[in-house]
Amino acid sequence: MSDIDIPESHPRYESLLTRHRIEEGVAAGITSQQGLIAQGRGEAFDYLLGEETIPSADAAERVAAAYLLAADHPVLSINGNVAALVPGEMGELAAATGADIEINLFNRTDERMETIAAHLRDHGITEVKGLTADGRIPGLDHERAKVDADGIGDADVVLVPLEDGDRAEALGEMDKIELVIDLNPLSRSAQSATVPIIDNVIRAVPNMTAHARELQDASDDELAEIIEQFDADGTLAAAEAAIRDGDADL
Numbered sequence: 179m180s181d182i183d184i185p186e187s188h189p190r191y192e193s194l195l196t197r198h199r200i201e202e203g204v205a206a207g208i209t210s211q212q213g214l215i216a217q218g219r220g221e222a223f224d225y226l227l228g229e230e231t232i233p234s235a236d237a238a239e240r241v242a243a244a245y246l247l248a249a250d251h252p253v254l255s256i257n258g259n260v261a262a263l264v265p266g267e268m269g270e271l272a273a274a275t276g277a278d279i280e281i282n283l284f285n286r287t288d289e290r291m292e293t294i295a296a297h298l299r300d301h302g303i304t305e306v307k308g309l310t311a312d313g314r315i316p317g318l319d320h321e322r323a324k325v326d327a328d329g330i331g332d333a334d335v336v337l338v339p340l341e342d343g344d345r346a347e348a349l350g351e352m353d354k355i356e357l358v359i360d361l362n363p364l365s366r367s368a369q370s371a372t373v374p375i376i377d378n379v380i381r382a383v384p385n386m387t388a389h390a391r392e393l394q395d396a397s398d399d400e401l402a403e404i405i406e407q408f409d410a411d412g413t414l415a416a417a418e419a420a421i422r423d424g425d426a427d428l
């Protein structure tokens with residue numbers, strides 16, 4: 179995907195680049211039109227957070243990396259926004275943690291599934307799950323519920339970035355450990371997550387990879403200790419306070 183010519187000195191460089199990637203994603207049939215609205219909502223929260231990874235988010239990203247490394251079968255779920263914004267970065271996170279990658283769409287069509295799978299392959303992801311759709315998430319209507327039985331269906335830990343609340347809750351009810359990346363600490367997805375990561379996916383995913391690499395040689399006991407010390411409610415409260423205090427340096 180080509181990037182537009184935005185001078186890096188522009189004060190909103192990252193934000194404009196992100197917008198453009200989403201726009202191109204829509205044009206390519208990767209991102210849904212609703213994805214544009216989701217992006218706008220995310221941008222507003224990111225603006226209030228100072229467009230940076232706050233310390234509580236960095237800590238959550240480390241814990242999420244520990245969960246992925248400790249998992250029996252970790253899966254990274256990819257939707258149309260994630261595919262447009264961080265395709266290569268998701269591949270790197272999968273490689274660093276031994277996770278599978280599965281496309282799981284809210285607005286699912288065969289054409290979008292194939293377009294996104296081809297886009298991920300272009301970014302070096304050789305094995306893409308989600309196309310078989312021989313498993314179901316209970317409690318959701320037909321299209322949104324489709325998963326691969328040997329992918330999300332079988333996973334013990336799932337990373338779900340930018341998820342809609344219903345599906346995040348339904349995945350949680352399947353007793354899966356859910357790692358959620360969402361800029362809105364009040365969203366149902368973030369609130370129902372085992373590990374809520376209140377950060378922009380474009381910063382969160384590479385940072386999780388960096389943490390995973392740093393923890394590569396950690397023992398099971400060390401990973402368990404990192405996981406055990408995590409406080410999800412405290413993480414949500416810290417992000418909400420950062421947003422409400424409005425001391426973002428913009």
Ligand code: PTJ
Binds near residue numbers: 212214218223342
């Ligand atoms: O590609 P599909 O068909 O699976 O559809 C995906 C979307 C994103 C359209 C769908 O899941 C949806 O409608 O999501 P929502 O309900 O709009 O929720 C998206 C959440 O992600 C919101 O809470 C946003 O604040 C948040 N968000 C948006 N952009 C980012 C983000 N969080 C992190 N990083 C972002 N870049």
